[in-house]
Amino acid sequence: MGRHRKQPATQVRRGSVIALTGMVPAGFAAVTAGASAVNTAEFMIMPLAHGDPAAQPAANAQPDELMHMAHQPAPPVVKSVSLAEDRAAADLPAAPGGIPGVANTAYHHAQDVLAEENPDCHMSWSILAGIGQVESHHAYGKLDAEGYPIKPVYGPVLNGTLAGNIAVRETDGGALDGMDSYARAVGPMQFLPETYRKYAADGRDSGVSDPQNIYDAALTAGKYLCSGGLDMNSEAQRTKAIMRYNNSMAYVMNVMAWESKYRDAAAAAAPVPAAPAPATTVGARM
Template identity: 55%
Template sequence: MGRHRKQQPATVTRSSVIALTGLVPAGVVATNAAAAMATDPTAASVSMHMQELSAGPLQTMTPAAVDVTAMHAMAKQSPEARVEVKTVALDPDRARNDMPVAASGIPGIAEAAYINAEQILAEESPGCNMPWTMLAGIGRVESTHMYNGKADADGNALAPVFGPVLDGSLSGNNVIHDSDSGALDGFSGYDRAVGPMQFLPETWTAFAGDGNRDGISDPQNYYDATLTAGKYLCSGGLDMSDPAQQTRAILRYNNSMAYVANVMAWEQSYNTGIAPRPAELPKI
């Protein structure tokens, strides 16, 4: 979970790893985001907040430096007790959860996971002021809420969620060599993003949230994934009630202004019940 993947320069947007698997449209250059900012208040607000970041590390560090130095160093600051990091092998014929779609329009199992993460973060990182709707915005963009709630009653993905192998064969993705011997992503030689919130294995291990409190941090479990995303976004003492700091946190997840605009538009939608307008969703 800067994006927990290697990033492209901020002047050009790219497909997120999950986009390349077909969950959201493939990438577009930054001119699309700029056009949206010129006509849309949400995107314009994001652009305004970015002006406050001119002295921050995202303006002076290279994308690779942000990925390796900033996010992993901040992960070590977490006070949470160490948990066992692994993906649990489960019966492939498990039944899908029967939770109804929530009033927000989010699958019930997904909304429960977002709210659970908000509650845990309120206790563990009260200064972060993380709203569940922000996590929902991330989840909507990354995997359409675990493929619209395709999880069992415990929040485990019915089928593992993986991004493409990051071996340089796909345009827009950097080469990221194996960091976990395939333990989390099921592939050796190179890494690929894992779970509904799309973390690289190394970053997952660094932040390792245990949302369902079973002693295991599994990227394919929605409760664990949403808490880990929250820990990542909050790390470094960021406060999500400050729009500029919230923007910084989302850019850390994916260094793209179009991505920020999408997450904030969905967050606002879940707060108000009003669907985002097309101009608020520039292509990533």
């Protein structure tokens, strides 16, 4: 996401190391990154819980205020952790519609967390799944049991040489994307490092938010889409939110085509409630 596309020149967008060439549901055009993407996030350093004066309570804070602050979780540490290369992909069965089991769990978990933290947004798992499909095919369907891709997912280097891209300078010294001059999107939900740092969420309650982890990335994507008070039940506001990823109506249609496909597949696979037994009258007389 946040690929900072130039207008317009619709073409097939390339993902990390592999071309994103997944099939699109019938009736919808395949969208890629041909249109311009607007990345509205500004780089923000999260204050550390210890040692940073900005993270310490004010000296004149009242007891109720201190109690409120004590119940607020500290911002997660944003980093990409090193993992062994011989990890095995999780063996969870795919969900209806073909979503990898781990990814499906992550999208539903993000929906549940946001329903509690930001109920007015009405974020659904299926919107996140639509974005996850378009951006990386759910990490190419190869995730370990902890939600990490077997191979890290990276977008193309944004150095201005790829058609449709503008140059985006590195902002965090390569801590998240491994680059030292130009940036690239990272993880299964394809965030630019500066955007991820601003909205970083801890989807595993681990104290760490890693854009490569689908639990963290899905929850972060939900926060990003909901930011500014947007409500996914409003078509106009939902469109505005998705266009933060790629400022293109064709991109929105692509995401929502997959969203509809996944939602319909889940509904079709849901167990049908048993019909109630007919009422009987005990001891009825003829």
